[in-house]
Amino acid sequence: MTENTARKAPRPPLIAKKPERKKEPRLLAVIDQHGCTGCEACIVFCPVDCIEIVPGADFAQFQQVVEVDIERCIGCALCAKHCPWDTIPMFNYQEGIQKSPALTLKSVCSQKTKDDAVTQTS
Numbered sequence: 001m002t003e004n005t006a007r008k009a010p011r012p013p014l015i016a017k018k019p020e021r022k023k024e025p026r027l028l029a030v031i032d033q034h035g036c037t038g039c040e041a042c043i044v045f046c047p048v049d050c051i052e053i054v055p056g057a058d059f060a061q062f063q064q065v066v067e068v069d070i071e072r073c074i075g076c077a078l079c080a081k082h083c084p085w086d087t088i089p090m091f092n093y094q095e096g097i098q099k100s101p102a103l104t105l106k107s108v109c110s111q112k113t114k115d116d117a118v119t120q121t122s
């Protein structure tokens with residue numbers, strides 16, 4: 001299985017308790033948190049419960065966004081189909097791993113974020 005280089009630390013205990021994915025998916029969903037309103041519509045449709053709520057990037061107490069745990073996503077695209085704000089692009093697996101840090105503003109899954117992506121390129 002391809003290494004997930006978008007994770008920078010072990011998963012937090014509550015997220016780690018969820019079942020493992022059996023094989024690497026062809027596609028990967030990545031939330032573009034710049035456009036996410038935190039409406040939670042995608043969470044309802046995810047069959048493997050791999051979309052996590054994240055505190056808002058600017059006002060953590062008043063906003064929320066979501067994040068896909070990319071080690072558990074099976075690439076079914078149901079979240080992307082049902083997002084009312086069209087802010088869940090589907091990528092080929094490798095491309096998703098690479099682009100995830102640029103689209104992620106905040107992470108509760110210990111995945112790399114936009115700040116990490118900026119640090120790497122500067």
Ligand code: SF4
Pocket residue numbers: 028029045046047048049050051068072073074075076077078079080
């Ligand atoms: S593509 Fe499917 S498995 Fe992945 S986050 Fe979206 S609904 Fe969940």
Ligand code: SF4
Pocket residue numbers: 031035036037038039040041042043065066082083084085086087088
């Ligand atoms: S459905 Fe779209 S806007 Fe709503 S929480 Fe999910 S990604 Fe964000």
